[in-house]
Amino acid sequence: VDLGRFREALSFYGQARTASLKRGLTREAGWVAGSEAVLLAQLGRHHEALALLETYRPDPEEASAETKSYFAGQQGWVLLDAMRAGAVPTDYGRPRRLLEAALAGDAGKEWEADTLRDAALAALLEGDLVAAQAYVARGRKARDVESYAGRLDLIEGRLALANGAVNLAKTLFLAAEEKARARFGPRGGDDAWRALLWLGRSHLAAGDEDAALTALRAAATDLEWTGSNTLLRHSRASFFADRRQLVDTTVKVLLDSGRPSEALEVADQARARTLRGLQSQARLGGLEAAELEEWLQLMGRVRKTRDALEQAEARTDLMAGKAAETHRARLATRRVARRHAVDRAAAYLDQVAPASPPPGLSGAKIATYLAPDEAFLALRRQGAGWIAFYVADDRTLAEPINQLAELPWQTQLMSKKHVYIVTGGHPDGFSLQRYLAGPKGAGPTVSFLPFAGLLTTLTSRTRAAGVTPLIVADPALNLPHARQEGRALKKTRSHARLLVGADATRAAVVKGLHDAPWVHFSGHGVLAESDPWAAHLVLADGQRLDVNDILALHLPGSVVVLNGCETGPDTVLLRDDLVGLPEAFLAAGARAVVATKIEIPDAAAQRFTTLFFAAQGHLRPALALRRARE
Numbered sequence: 001v002d003l004g005r006f007r008e009a010l011s012f013y014g015q016a017r018t019a020s021l022k023r024g025l026t027r028e029a030g031w032v033a034g035s036e037a038v039l040l041a042q043l044g045r046h047h048e049a050l051a052l053l054e055t056y057r058p059d060p061e062e063a064s065a066e067t068k069s070y071f072a073g074q075q076g077w078v079l080l081d082a083m084r085a086g087a088v089p090t091d092y093g094r095p096r097r098l099l100e101a102a103l104a105g106d107a108g109k110e111w112e113a114d115t116l117r118d119a120a121l122a123a124l125l126e127g128d129l130v131a132a133q134a135y136v137a138r139g140r141k142a143r144d145v146e147s148y149a150g151r152l153d154l155i156e157g158r159l160a161l162a163n164g165a166v167n168l169a170k171t172l173f174l175a176a177e178e179k180a181r182a183r184f185g186p187r188g189g190d191d192a193w194r195a196l197l198w199l200g201r202s203h204l205a206a207g208d209e210d211a212a213l214t215a216l217r218a219a220a221t222d223l224e225w226t227g228s229n230t231l232l233r234h235s236r237a238s239f240f241a242d243r244r245q246l247v248d249t250t251v252k253v254l255l256d257s258g259r260p261s262e263a264l265e266v267a268d269q270a271r272a273r274t275l276r277g278l279q280s281q282a283r284l285g286g287l288e289a290a291e292l293e294e295w296l297q298l299m300g301r302v303r304k305t306r307d308a309l310e311q312a313e314a315r316t317d318l319m320a321g322k323a324a325e326t327h328r329a330r331l332a333t334r335r336v337a338r339r340h341a342v343d344r345a346a347a348y349l350d351q352v353a354p355a356s357p358p359p360g361l362s363g364a365k366i367a368t369y370l371a372p373d374e375a376f377l378a379l380r381r382q383g384a385g386w387i388a389f390y391v392a393d394d395r396t397l398a399e400p401i402n403q404l405a406e407l408p409w410q411t412q413l414m415s416k417k418h419v420y421i422v423t424g425g426h427p428d429g430f431s432l433q434r435y436l437a438g439p440k441g442a443g444p445t446v447s448f449l450p451f452a453g454l455l456t457t458l459t460s461r462t463r464a465a466g467v468t469p470l471i472v473a474d475p476a477l478n479l480p481h482a483r484q485e486g487r488a489l490k491k492t493r494s495h496a497r498l499l500v501g502a503d504a505t506r507a508a509v510v511k512g513l514h515d516a517p518w519v520h521f522s523g524h525g526v527l528a529e530s531d532p533w534a535a536h537l538v539l540a541d542g543q544r545l546d547v548n549d550i551l552a553l554h555l556p557g558s559v560v561v562l563n564g565c566e567t568g569p570d571t572v573l574l575r576d577d578l579v580g581l582p583e584a585f586l587a588a589g590a591r592a593v594v595a596t597k598i599e600i601p602d603a604a605a606q607r608f609t610t611l612f613f614a615a616q617g618h619l620r621p622a623l624a625l626r627r628a629r630e
Contacts, residue, residue, distance in 0.1 A: 006043055010036065027067055030056040034074040046082035053078065069105020072098045073115060080122050092126035113139045113148035120155045129159055147313050150179030150191050157198055166206050173199040182332075185339040193222035197246045204249075209257055216250045220266070244270070248382060255387070260398035261363030264389045264452070267380050268422075269360030271451035291352045298345040305338035361452045363389065363396025369455040373417035375444075377409075377432070378452065379424040386426060392416065404428055404435060418622065419444045422451055430597055445622040447592070450583040457589075469496035469618070470512035472521045475504035475539045481602030482522040485563070485609050489520060492613065506543040510553070518559040518618035522605065525564040525581060525596075535580050537564070550584035559618050560585045562595040563605050592621040 001009045013036035020029035033056035040049035053075045058067045076098030082088045083095065099119040103112065120135035132155065139145060139152045157172030173195045180191035188195075196219035203212035223246060247270045254263035287295060312327070312334055319327045361369075366376050375392035379401075390397045390409045399408045404426070413419055413436055423429025433446045449455070471493075473486020483500060490498045497512050504523075513519060524538040536546035562581060582593040594617070600608075608628055617624030 001039065006039065009039060013039070027058075027063070030058060030067065031070065034071060037074060037078055041078045041081050044085065044087075046078065046085060046087035049078045050075075050082065050088070065105045069102050072105070073102030073111075076102060076122075077118060080118060084125075090125070092122045096122040096126065096131075111144065113142035113145045113152065116142060117148055117151045117155055120152075124155065124158060124162070129162055133159055144313065144316070146316050147183075150176045150183065150195070153179065154191070154195055154198065157195075157202075161198070161202055161205060166202050169202045169205075170199060173202060183335060185335070187222050187225040190226055193219040193226060193246070196222065197249065200253075201249060204253065209253055212253055213250070216246065216253065219246055220250065220269075251380070251382060251387075255398055260389065261396040263398060264378060264391070264396060265360055265362035265365070267360070267378070267389075267424075268362075268452045271422075272360045272453045287353060295345070295348060295352075298341070298348055302338070302341045302345055305334065305341045309334040309338050359453050359456075361455065363391045364394075366391045366452050366455060367394050367396070370420075371418075374419070375413055375416045376420045376422075376452065376455075377413065378422040379426045379429060381424060381426075386424075404431060407432070407435065410435065414438055414443050416444045419446050420452075420455065421446060421448050423448060445626050447622050448582075450586065454586055467495070467517065468512070468515050469493060470509070470516040470519045471496050471498045472504050472509055472512075472519070472523065472537075472539075473498065473500045475499075475501060475523050475543075477501045479523060479602055481606045482564075485522045485606040486520070488606075489609060489613060502540045504540045506539050506545060506549075509539060509545060510549070513553055513555060513558075516555075516558055518561070520561045520563065520609070522563045522609070525562060537562070537581070547581065547584045550581065550588055553588040555585065555589040557589065557591045558585075559621050560590045560593045561609075561612070561617065561621075562593065563600070563609055564596065594621055594625060 013032055016032045017029045017036070020026075020032060033052050037049040037052045040046070040052065053071065056071075057075075058071055060068065063071075076095040079088070079098065080092070080095035083090045083092060096119055099115055099122065103115055103119070116135045116139035120132045120139065123129075123132035123135060136152050136156050136159070139148065142148075145152070153172045153176035157169045157176060160166075160169040160172060176195035177188060177192050177199070180188035180195060183189075184191065196215050200212045200215035200219065203209075203215060247266060250266045251263045254260070254266065309331070312331055316324075316327065316331070370376060370392065372393075375390070377391075378389040380387050380389070382400075386401050388399055388401045388408060390399075390412075392409075392412060397409070401407060407413075419436060421429070421432055423432070430448070436446060437443045471486050471489055474480070474482040477483075486498055486500055490496055497516075499508055499512065521537060526536055526538060526544075536544040536549075538544055582595045585593045594612070596605075611628035612624050615624035615627040617628070
């Protein structure tokens with residue numbers, strides 16, 4: 001988990017469960033399943049997490065009170081998080097009852113204040129403000145309250161805001177922020193930016209937009225730091241959902257105050273953060289053996305300082321008088337030590353594997369990268385609806401939309417030569433290409449971007465300096481048309497390197513990618529809705545090239561054609577919180593990526609390849625794509 005290698009972590013959990021069951025250790029297998037379910041939820045795989053917990057649910061007649069309490073707590077947390085993420089229907093009474101059951105046993109009392117905070121949140125979301133306040137009051141008396149007092153302030157502030165007590169809410173949010181910084185350092189971790197988010201909302205409730213924006217921008221600064229260090233500490237299931245709350249609130253304030261250019265920048269920065277987080281994981285995979293050893297030693301220090309702090313915090317309720325004062329001073333020292341250990345690990349990673357993904361762009365900045373005959377269009381989910389941003393001719397406009405067929409500025413867009421589009425995960429986003437097509441090939445060519453910030457590099461990316469194109473055809477040896485397609489393309493491009501079937505190993509493909517001005521892949525692409533990070537290209541002998549592998553590559557200026565089923569579907573990959581195969585290739589430096597959004601019949605894929613490369617697709621991909629589609 002510390003290395004961001006979550007699939008391997010899940011594999012170890014599975015092995016631990018299997019080994020426990022073989023030895024007849026049913027209870028231990030269940031405890032492993034509880035930890036595994038939490039990690040699955042942290043990765044957004046809530047359905048799998050809940051199914052695993054259901055499979056290992058302890059027998060109410062035979063299980064110990066401790067085991068039942070532990071499982072109730074795990075299931076309550078996972079279910080609450082799944083509901084907050086929209087993965088399951090909302091019925092906040094269910095996780096609330098489970099958390100209550102956890103509190104009734106010893107396992108729940110080990111993290112009493114935090115469990116009561118979760119129960120209060122469930123009650124608040126359920127609309128039971130009285131019960132939520134009662135949970136907070138109980139949390140104030142819990143033995144571990146010192147560690148979680150700020151989080152209880154945050155819940156109580158939300159209760160005050162819901163009851164119309166705006167000034168009290170502001171006071172509580174400021175207290176939560178202060179405690180977060182005292183505990184986690186100047187940036188305050190997750191707790192500080194969440195407090196600032198709700199402080200901004202309380203300013204909005206009071207009608208003070210300027211104060212709201214100040215708080216929200218401060219929250220964004222803290223979030224940037226937290227996101228860059230999340231890998232070092234944990235990966236929370238609610239991280240992306242909470243981040244979206246901050247972005248949605250800030251975008252709304254800016255749009256309401258007539259500042260669409262700044263609103264677009266805030267929305268675009270959120271996408272850039274996602275890419276930066278994924279590149280951090282990929283950087284770890286590229287470390288040399290000595291560098292990885294140094295990293296692991298630094299992470300060992302992080303764990304030691306964390307464990308020492310947790311042990312010290314557990315003794316807090318045993319202290320009184322002068323001993324308590326001395327203990328609090330030691331706690332502060334241990335918190336500083338942990339923060340320094342985390343900072344040293346982060347600084348080392350930046351030193352040995354620097355990453356600098358492009359930033360988000362404002363509408364005004366986007367305009368500087370557009371030619372006079374080009375335009376930019378971005379869609380973004382905002383609340384229950386959608387917002388469209390339009391940039392062209394030094395103007396930035398924003399309008400709510402209901403249907404893409406009724407898109408504002410369609411006439412202006414069709415008059416342009418080329419349009420860049422960010423679909424923002426809209427379920428019909430790629431159909432914009434059809435709506436902008438005129439009769440007999442009229443209308444602009446179209447390029448889709450994961451976020452606008454890539455314009456800063458795309459416009460400066462020259463054609464790749466490599467001299468040997470790469471053709472990968474039917475690595476799994478079950479697509480005869482793909483094999484024919486690759487061999488036919490090789491005949492017209494004799495200088496290209498062709499890897500067919502068993503030759504298309506991961507090592508051979510990675511080596512070929514580094515020296516390829518253009519790449520053509522004809523085979524299977526795989527995307528599992530339940531695990532989008534596992535999207536990959538299928539290679540020989542069951543090997544694969546996945547998102548993290550691609551992010552670790554260096555492909556300056558290459559044109560990449562992914563002519564396989566499910567290499568770029570928009571149902572998942574273009575959401576704000578996810579990155580798929582096309583975005584990964586762009587992040588690795590590719591100049592353009594052509595990918596499929598649905599399963600393609602072999603014969604049609606082969607015909608497309610012939611037409612695409614006949615139209616010089618490796619040099620002018622957007623124009624060749626349109627001609628091939630025609």
